[in-house]
Amino acid sequence: MSILVNKDTRVIVQGITGREGRAHAAQMQSYGTQVVAGVTPGKTGQSVDGIPVFDSIRAAQETLTKPADWTVGFVPANFARAAAVEALEAGLNTIVITEHVPVHDTLFVHELAQAKGLRAIGPNCPGIITPGQAKLGIMPGDVFTAGNVGVVSRSGTLTYEIVSHLSKSGIGQSSCVGIGGDPVNLTNLEEALRDFEADPQTKQIVLIGEIGGTAEEYAARELIGSIITKPVVAFLAGRTAPRGKTLGHAGAIITGAAGTVASKEKALRQAGVPVARMPKEVAELVKRLS
Amino acid sequence: MDLLEYQGKDLYRASGLPVPHGFVVSSAVEAKDAVEKLGGQAVLKIQVATGHRGQRGGIQKVDKESAEERAAELFELKLDGHKSKQLLVEEIVSIEQELYLAIMLDRQERSLQLMLSRAGGVSVEEAAEQEGVLRIPMPIAASEHKKVLRVLGGKESAAIDMLGKLEQLVRSYDALLVEVNPLARTTQGDFMLLDSKITIDDNALYRQPEIAALQMLGTKDEQAAHEAGFSFVELGGTVAVIGNGAGLVMATLDALDRAGAKPANFLDVGGGAQADKTRKAVQVALAQPHIKALFVNIFGGITRADEVARGLAEALLALDVSVPVIVRLAGNGAATGKEILEKQGIATFDDMEEAAQTAAQKAKQAQQ
Numbered sequence: 001m002s003i004l005v006n007k008d009t010r011v012i013v014q015g016i017t018g019r020e021g022r023a024h025a026a027q028m029q030s031y032g033t034q035v036v037a038g039v040t041p042g043k044t045g046q047s048v049d050g051i052p053v054f055d056s057i058r059a060a061q062e063t064l065t066k067p068a069d070w071t072v073g074f075v076p077a078n079f080a081r082a083a084a085v086e087a088l089e090a091g092l093n094t095i096v097i098t099e100h101v102p103v104h105d106t107l108f109v110h111e112l113a114q115a116k117g118l119r120a121i122g123p124n125c126p127g128i129i130t131p132g133q134a135k136l137g138i139m140p141g142d143v144f145t146a147g148n149v150g151v152v153s154r155s156g157t158l159t160y161e162i163v164s165h166l167s168k169s170g171i172g173q174s175s176c177v178g179i180g181g182d183p184v185n186l187t188n189l190e191e192a193l194r195d196f197e198a199d200p201q202t203k204q205i206v207l208i209g210e211i212g213g214t215a216e217e218y219a220a221r222e223l224i225g226s227i228i229t230k231p232v233v234a235f236l237a238g239r240t241a242p243r244g245k246t247l248g249h250a251g252a253i254i255t256g257a258a259g260t261v262a263s264k265e266k267a268l269r270q271a272g273v274p275v276a277r278m279p280k281e282v283a284e285l286v287k288r289l290s
Numbered sequence: 291m292d293l294l295e296y297q298g299k300d301l302y303r304a305s306g307l308p309v310p311h312g313f314v315v316s317s318a319v320e321a322k323d324a325v326e327k328l329g330g331q332a333v334l335k336i337q338v339a340t341g342h343r344g345q346r347g348g349i350q351k352v353d354k355e356s357a358e359e360r361a362a363e364l365f366e367l368k369l370d371g372h373k374s375k376q377l378l379v380e381e382i383v384s385i386e387q388e389l390y391l392a393i394m395l396d397r398q399e400r401s402l403q404l405m406l407s408r409a410g411g412v413s414v415e416e417a418a419e420q421e422g423v424l425r426i427p428m429p430i431a432a433s434e435h436k437k438v439l440r441v442l443g444g445k446e447s448a449a450i451d452m453l454g455k456l457e458q459l460v461r462s463y464d465a466l467l468v469e470v471n472p473l474a475r476t477t478q479g480d481f482m483l484l485d486s487k488i489t490i491d492d493n494a495l496y497r498q499p500e501i502a503a504l505q506m507l508g509t510k511d512e513q514a515a516h517e518a519g520f521s522f523v524e525l526g527g528t529v530a531v532i533g534n535g536a537g538l539v540m541a542t543l544d545a546l547d548r549a550g551a552k553p554a555n556f557l558d559v560g561g562g563a564q565a566d567k568t569r570k571a572v573q574v575a576l577a578q579p580h581i582k583a584l585f586v587n588i589f590g591g592i593t594r595a596d597e598v599a600r601g602l603a604e605a606l607l608a609l610d611v612s613v614p615v616i617v618r619l620a621g622n623g624a625a626t627g628k629e630i631l632e633k634q635g636i637a638t639f640d641d642m643e644e645a646a647q648t649a650a651q652k653a654k655q656a657q658q
Contacts (some may be wrong), residue, residue: 157591
């Protein structure tokens with residue numbers, strides 16, 4: 001078990017003929033992910049590393065003997081909404097890797113995904129990986145090992161940093177989902193926590209948060225300890241961040257009193273969640289709880 | 291991107307929303323002329339992107355006799371380090387009640403949210419204390435209309451018209467926040483938008499050319515970094531920082547702080563950083579004043595650590611860097627990256643905390 005994706009997940013890569021799409025389709029495939037098709041309008045009939053390319057998702061789905069159930073999009077920010085809409089309209093779940101997607105476009109995609117009863121992840125995210133089974137995204141696969149700790153994170157590289165310590169300490173992961181660094185997450189912290197709660201393989205959860213928004217506070221007050229019964233360990237980035245400045249991630253900004261690490265840490269500690277002071281300490285805290 | 295009040299009011303006007311008559315002026319003499327045109331009585335408002343202008347003397351009621359002198363003073367007033375380049379000169383509106391209205395992004399609910407209060411002209415926190423704040427998801431459901439109208443008062447048709455136009459403005463200009471504080475209800479039961487605080491989504495500026503043209507950038511170094519395609523914020527300390535991935539760079543700043551050093555900046559070279567991008571990053575980071583050390587923290591993923599190391603090695607040779615350089619490499623390409631740097635006599639670290647402590651120490655030594 002795992003959350004959202006596994007060895008049976010069948011993936012279409014949107015924007016597969018672009019530089020990023022091509023490189024990551026190949027890496028996903030060599031990780032073991034079933035990349036069954038690529039889509040780039042106007043490039044039908046081509047193939048990329050043996051993956052057939054189609055004009056549209058519908059055309060791909062009609063041709064494939066077993067259709068795909070997820071897409072991963074590597075498209076420019078001004079096409080990200082259109083790509084996600086195409087995926088959702090065709091009945092597929094979708095991951096938006098792209099950074100710099102306008103927030104109103106994300107809101108639109110969110111409403112559509114909700115209406116269709118489908119899942120979307122991102123934007124501005126590394127994707128999701130179920131170690132040893134499937135990688136739908138851009139994370140370096142060799143950092144991850146299979147096990148039973150679920151990881152949900154707002155940051156890509158910081159996840160690799162923390163997961164590499166987990167893996168070195170012999171702590172494997174059920175799935176790791178990067179929900180993205182934007183103000184609006186198509187799969188948000190709450191949904192990811194609920195996914196891990198429902199997954200029998202996941203025994204513990206690592207939450208990697210950062211400044212901006214109040215998702216961590218909400219999770220601490222409304223979910224952890226009641227709806228989320230599995231033990232949670234957290235790390236929060238941006239303890240020393242100044243107010244009113246966006247630090248790299250569009251969602252990483254402290255406005256007024258809201259969104260500070262201090263406020264998140266206080267809420268999490270009150271919910272009984274140990275908060276690591278430094279990235280490598282996460283592995284120690286996970287060990288202590290298991 | 292935050293718009294100045296008069297820029298926001300231009301959007302209100304373009305959307306057919308009622309705003310006071312006024313003029314934007316750039317000198318005290320122009321201010322006096324504007325006051326005369328408005329009938330001899332007016333309000334002068336400084337135009338800086340910061341809050342609480344009224345409490346800090348940035349808004350003055352004047353007549354035609356006092357206009358020029360007050361305007362000259364306002365041009366000299368500095369709020370949060372900003373002087374006003376323009377003044378907005380506006381007619382005085384007869385008000386029955388001041389209200390608070392905002393439409394903002396609700397990150398948790400993933401929708402727009404309307405916020406209303408009967409207490410206007412004070413901060414939303416104070417408004418919440420005085421009169422309470424009504425929060426309603428947008429678009430407003432028919433069943434919620436009554437609640438909204440009860441707070442707003444006045445003519446129902448005017449209220450509905452205003453809310454519709456404001457929502458349209460938010461969507462068509464990619465706004466993340468439109469705050470009207472105060473919103474005035476006139477004695478006739480109409481509405482007048484007396485102030486404007488508008489934030490436009492930076493990521494949507496490509497399709498908002500009128501607004502992009504107004505763009506006010508940060509410091510010179512922040513501008514250079516923006517053009518080079520990485521994200522950079524000055525923080526004022528002595529240890530220059532370069533890293534990959536926003537979260538990791540934030541964690542790096544935190545690690546330096548724990549080690550007792552003040553970071554000079556946030557700099558995320560971004561995913562897939564190549565050698566030349568790293569070179570530019572080094573240039574920008576070291577161009578800051580008072581730098582005592584450079585700390586580079588890379589976890590190789592899509593950004594290969596050896597690519598960054600190569601760029602760093604080239605930059606350090608070309609730039610004649612005089613401060614100590616501390617490099618931490620991990621992940622993809624770390625081993626090759628270390629070889630490249632060690633050939634040049636640059637020590638590398640595996641552990642982030644250890645590297646941060648060394649950077650802090652070296653910066654302290656350099657300061658003495």
